[in-house]
Amino acid sequence: MLEEKVFKTWHHGRCVLMGDACHKLNPAGGHGAVTAMHDAITLANLIYAMPTKTSDEINRIFEDYQKERYPAVMEAFKGSQIMAKSIEKSITGALVLFFMTRMPMWLWRLSLKKMVQYRPQAGFLPNIPLQGSVVPIVSPSEQKARALFENQQQQEQQAASI
Numbered sequence: 274m275l276e277e278k279v280f281k282t283w284h285h286g287r288c289v290l291m292g293d294a295c296h297k298l299n300p301a302g303g304h305g306a307v308t309a310m311h312d313a314i315t316l317a318n319l320i321y322a323m324p325t326k327t328s329d330e331i332n333r334i335f336e337d338y339q340k341e342r343y344p345a346v347m348e349a350f351k352g353s354q355i356m357a358k359s360i361e362k363s364i365t366g367a368l369v370l371f372f373m374t375r376m377p378m379w380l381w382r383l384s385l386k387k388m389v390q391y392r393p394q395a396g397f398l399p400n401i402p403l404q405g406s407v408v409p410i411v412s413p414s415e416q417k418a419r420a421l422f423e424n425q426q427q428q429e430q431q432a433a434s435i
């Protein structure tokens with residue numbers, strides 16, 4: 274038996290969920306762990322860029338976290354359901370498998386591009402130079418953390434040069 278779910282509520286007060294605790298994807302999609310890691314990176318970026326440590330601010334970043342991650346999680350969820358269908362012993366399963374194994378290469382490339390385009394980085398660490406041919410989408414949380422990190426780096430360099 275394989276559980277599948279995406280909860281509507283991911284946080285309450287100072288408690289927040291990530292990974293399988295708020296979205297359990299079918300393993301057939303091979304996306305569960307990477308989705309959990311993307312949650313962790315997003316949350317870490319938002320915590321790093323927090324201007325104050327008040328309860329209101331904590332609540333606000335949890336809302337931003339869910340708003341940013343929910344669409345990506347739903348994409349992965351739908352993808353994992355399609356992949357799960359392909360291994361199902363049914364007419365639908367046979368049809369999905371038939372089309373998947375006969376998909377033209379350009380369509381595979383398009384779907385792979387969509388899959389790898391969203392790969393958030395920890396904005397509070399040095400930027401990883403672009404590798405491969407798919408330019409990543411920079412998420413709002415990464416942008417916030419990156420701006421703060423680069424500002425701090427500049428200040429440290431200026432202080433060191435005095």
Ligand SMILES: Cc1cc2nc3c(=O)[nH]c(=O)nc-3n(C[C@H](O)[C@H](O)[C@H](O)COP(=O)(O)OP(=O)(O)OC[C@H]3O[C@@H](n4cnc5c(N)ncnc54)[C@H](O)[C@@H]3O)c2cc1C
Pocket residue numbers: 291292293294298300302303304305306307308309
């Ligand atoms: C068969 C299978 C194949 C998979 N293949 C892939 C794959 O190819 N690629 C991929 O990306 N994902 C895959 N996944 C999914 C992936 O394993 C999960 O999505 C991922 O491990 C989720 O990480 P998590 O940290 O959210 O949860 P978990 O890895 O489940 O971690 C939760 C941890 O909390 C601990 N815990 C639970 N209750 C308590 C408690 N009360 N107190 C203290 N600790 C507690 C548990 O012991 C566990 O260590 C697969 C899953 C399965 C089942």
